Each structure stands twice: as structure tokens, then as C-alpha cells.
Amino acid sequence: MPQRDAASPGPDTAGSSGRSFRLTCAPDKRELVEALLAATGHAWAPEPFSPWCRRLTAEPTPLGSSLAARFGYLHIQDRSSMLPPLLLAPPAGARVLDMCAAPGGKTGFVAQLVGPTGFVLGNEPSPDRLATLRQTLFRENLANAATCAQADLEPFFPEGFFSHILLDPPCSGWGTLDKNPQAARIWAGDKVAPLVALQRRLLATAARLLAPGGRLLYSTCTTNVAENEAQTRFALDHLPLLAVPLSPPAGFVFEAPARADVSGVLRVDSRASAAQGFYLALFEKTGGRVAAPEGRELPGAPVPEAALRAAGCDPAGLPPGEVRDFGGKAFFLHAGAAGLPAGLRYQGQALGTYRAGVFRPHARARLLLGPWREGAGLNEAALCRIEALLAGQSLTAEGPAARPGLYFRGLPLGFATRKGSRILWSDR
Structure with missing residues (x-):
């Protein structure tokens, strides 16, 4: 039966039919972003589980075409999909890996949580999905994130490189049947076996890349026990990971774990929570080594700060790092990227062009x-x-x-x- 935490009442079902979204701005800009939303006639209610999250109560025009969305000040996201970054809870300044990052909603939320001094690497092997991830981070001006596209990250990183890892791997998607009714047919029976094998490989890689005492949040949008509780049991039995019991966030209703030998995990009750079915498990690394970043020089040629100021830009809005020139295209590379291993190809935040000593900011580079x-x-x-x-x-x-x-x-x-x-x- 569904379980409701006594301190975490379920959502107000009378007002929970609207879509959910997350503000993507600095804390001191929240009221201004909400004023921009109100000016287009949109209304919302706060979500009880995070000060960043909202639920629409009036949508006179599509939220995705609103001015707030056009200028990258909000991210439309299912309520359940907001939980993995919140439950991973990386502190300000953390170095975080999002192993399967597209389309970028969770990557962006993690970037907000770690703040300007933190660094997030979003990995996405699929070229099409990588483009979506990069466009998301670009639109929302999240310059403390970088992206890469590796099918296997293990050869590039030493053991214990990241303090926090988010792993939301490819899954059968049975928790999204209201939006993807074909998921149950496509991944029926033994067809899910390749996904289960992939998830275990990714869990093993995450366990190696995680620093001792670091935390790994595993999540899926499926109700399939083989991809959820069985994977949690695999991690606890075969990897240097301990279970960290999760406290139920306010505003959700959760089902009991589907296996008696697994506890402290969360299964979102989709219908009762007005959200996708989601599974979440948190682990902590035991033992192992810590890999210190080597601090090598950032790639590309430096773009002088004077060139930015001559273009009417204010570099004070940038986090720690440098603007670098790559063949006439200017990208911001966070200081955390200087610790990335040699040989890893990655991309920072696109800012504009730099040609013949003249910098021209992109129209969307509002952080400047x-x-x-x-x-x-x-x-x-x-x-x-x-x-x-x-x-x-x-x-x-x-x-x-x-x-x-x-x-x-x-x-x-x-x-x-x-x-x-x-x-x-x-x-x-």
C-alpha cells in the first residue's frame, strides 16, 4: 500500500493537475522572474519540497513559449524528476558527475545547487541527446557546468575523482506510461535484459569514480523491480557502497519497496503524487582512494577581460574560470574544468565570438x-x-x-x- 510520511502530506490533488517547473536564476532574482511570469498571465503555487520549484495553476498560453522560458529563466520538469538532485544534495563547491545527463534538467538543477564555486560535468554519449543537453545549459546560462560524450568514462578518470555522482541511466520508462504508452510493450519480458546489464556496468563505474565518503544517487523512471530494488541489492552486495536511507520529501506519496531485503529507498506513487513513477536510492562510498585534480592549463587561447568590457559586458557575472577562444568561438571554462584529465574532450558554456581581437556576446549570454x-x-x-x-x-x-x-x-x-x-x- 502507498505510504505517506506523517511530516510530508501528499499534494493538493485539486490543484496538482498543472505542470511543474523550476526557476533557473540566482536566488536574488526569483521575485523578478516570477514578475515576468505574472506579466504573461501565468500563475503558480510553490512546491513544498524545494524553494526553486513551482506548479502551474493558470496557463493562458503555453509555458514553454513564455518569455520566462524563452530567456532561460525556467525549466519545465516533472515533479519526480526534480527529486534526484535534491536527494543527492551536493553542497556548495562540490565536484559532481551526471553520468547520463540529457536532456539536462537534472544537470542544471545540480549546477544550481552547487553554486558558482561548484563544478558539474554532464556526460551524454548520444550525439542527438548531447546537443539537447548543451542547448539546455546554454539557454539557462549555467556556466559552472561542462559537457562530454563518452560511452565509457572509466578510462579517463582516476579512482575517487568525484565527490558526488548522479546516475539516472537508460531504463524501461514504465513510470511514464501516461506519456509514453509504448514503453511497456517495447521493454516487455526479456527485452529489458540489456538495460539491466548496462545499469550494472554504470553502477560499477560510478562506484569506482566516487571518492571515499562520497555519495551516489541512483534513479529511474520505471516501476520495474529488476531495474530498481534488484539493482540496489546488486550495488550493496558487489560494490563498495553502503545504503543511505532517504527521507521522504514533502508533497509526495511513496510506495513500499518491492523487495523485503531493500529498505531506505523511495518509490514515487505516480497517481497519488501527480507525478511520474520514480525510484530513488542513495549510496555512500566505503574505502578507496581520493584523486586530487591535477590542475592543468585550460584549453584554447585566452580572451582578454578587456575585450569583454569593450563589448559592454560585465565579467563579474561569471563564476571562477576563464573565457577561452576556440577558432573564433568564445567559451567559458569553469575553474573546475582545469582538473579534468588529459584526453577528455569537453565543452564549456558558449558566450559569443572573438575575432580580430573583438568579442561579440551571444544574444542569450545574459550572465554577461x-x-x-x-x-x-x-x-x-x-x-x-x-x-x-x-x-x-x-x-x-x-x-x-x-x-x-x-x-x-x-x-x-x-x-x-x-x-x-x-x-x-x-x-x-
Whole structure:
């Protein structure tokens, strides 16, 4: 039978039919992002399990096409999918690996949790899914993350390199049948065996890459016992991992574990929680070695800070690290990337172009926009002029900047383009 934690009442089913989403901004920008959402007529209720998470109560237009979404200030995400980063709970400054990272919702949430001094490496072997992951991190301006595409990470990293690891491996998806009704047929019977084998290989790799005392969060969006409790039992019996009992987050209803020899895990009751069926297990590494980052020089050629300032950018919004030039394309590489092993190909946050000594920020690189000041561009109190600009109209703006800033009540949105005395919007 479903279990409800006494301190964690289930969701208000009368208001839980709306989609859930997560704010992707600095803590001091939450009210401004909510004002931008309210200006487009959207309403929401706070989720009880995280100050970052919300549930829609009114959606007059699709949330995904709202201005807040367009400018990367929210991420639409199932309630259950928000739990793995929260239950992994990496502290500020942690070095985290997301082993199967696309489409990027969990990677981005982990990047928020570890803060500017923390570093997240998101790995995604599939080229198509890698592109989606990178676009997610780019749109949400999460510059303390980097991405790579390795089918097997083990040859690249020494033992004990990461303090925290998130493993949400490919699974049968039986917990998402309301959205993917074919999942049960595609992965019926013995067809799931290759997934089970892959999950065990990934668990073994994660256990080796985890530092002693480090934590590994294993999660799936399936109800299949072979991919859930059986994998937990495998990890405890064959890997240097101890179980860490999970406390039920508020706002969810959980089912009992499907095996008597497994405890302290969480199974989201999909119907009662108005969320996908999810399984979560937390482990801690016992013994082993700690690998200290070697601190090698970042790749690419440095882009001088003076070039950023000459373009009207404020580098103060960047976390620790450097802007580097790769054949005319400028990327931000977090300081944590300097510890990545030689031979690992990875990519940081795209910021714009750097040619002939001139830096040109990408329109979406809002983290390079400093606080609003007179002459910096447009700072609009209402949406009409912003919507006109996005619809292709040109507007006037004071100031000499070649790429004027676009703000909503002081909330940075991006860089516009100047053409003479007029400014235009382009997504490039």
C-alpha cells in the first residue's frame, strides 16, 4: 500500500493537475522572474519540497513559449524528476558527475545547487541527446557546468575523482506510461535484459569514480523491480557502497519497496503524487582512494577581460574560470574544468565570438549583463515593447553600446543589436 510520511502530506490533488517547473536564476532574482511570469498571465503555487520549484495553476498560453522560458529563466520538469538532485544534495563547491545527463534538467538543477564555486560535468554519449543537453545549459546560462560524450568514462578518470555522482541511466520508462504508452510493450519480458546489464556496468563505474565518503544517487523512471530494488541489492552486495536511507520529501506519496531485503529507498506513487513513477536510492562510498585534480592549463587561447568590457559586458557575472577562444568561438571554462584529465574532450558554456581581437556576446549570454544602468539599453516595466522587439520591430535606445542590454524591471534578458539609432533583436 502507498505510504505517506506523517511530516510530508501528499499534494493538493485539486490543484496538482498543472505542470511543474523550476526557476533557473540566482536566488536574488526569483521575485523578478516570477514578475515576468505574472506579466504573461501565468500563475503558480510553490512546491513544498524545494524553494526553486513551482506548479502551474493558470496557463493562458503555453509555458514553454513564455518569455520566462524563452530567456532561460525556467525549466519545465516533472515533479519526480526534480527529486534526484535534491536527494543527492551536493553542497556548495562540490565536484559532481551526471553520468547520463540529457536532456539536462537534472544537470542544471545540480549546477544550481552547487553554486558558482561548484563544478558539474554532464556526460551524454548520444550525439542527438548531447546537443539537447548543451542547448539546455546554454539557454539557462549555467556556466559552472561542462559537457562530454563518452560511452565509457572509466578510462579517463582516476579512482575517487568525484565527490558526488548522479546516475539516472537508460531504463524501461514504465513510470511514464501516461506519456509514453509504448514503453511497456517495447521493454516487455526479456527485452529489458540489456538495460539491466548496462545499469550494472554504470553502477560499477560510478562506484569506482566516487571518492571515499562520497555519495551516489541512483534513479529511474520505471516501476520495474529488476531495474530498481534488484539493482540496489546488486550495488550493496558487489560494490563498495553502503545504503543511505532517504527521507521522504514533502508533497509526495511513496510506495513500499518491492523487495523485503531493500529498505531506505523511495518509490514515487505516480497517481497519488501527480507525478511520474520514480525510484530513488542513495549510496555512500566505503574505502578507496581520493584523486586530487591535477590542475592543468585550460584549453584554447585566452580572451582578454578587456575585450569583454569593450563589448559592454560585465565579467563579474561569471563564476571562477576563464573565457577561452576556440577558432573564433568564445567559451567559458569553469575553474573546475582545469582538473579534468588529459584526453577528455569537453565543452564549456558558449558566450559569443572573438575575432580580430573583438568579442561579440551571444544574444542569450545574459550572465554577461551587469546590473541595469542608464545608457545600457532598454529596461522595460511592461512587456509590450519587449514583445514588439521580439516580433521583429525596431526600437530606439540611448547609449553607445553596439549590443545594448535588454532588461525587464532590472532583470537581464539578453543582448540586442544596434543598427544606427535603432535596436533589433536577433537570437544569434
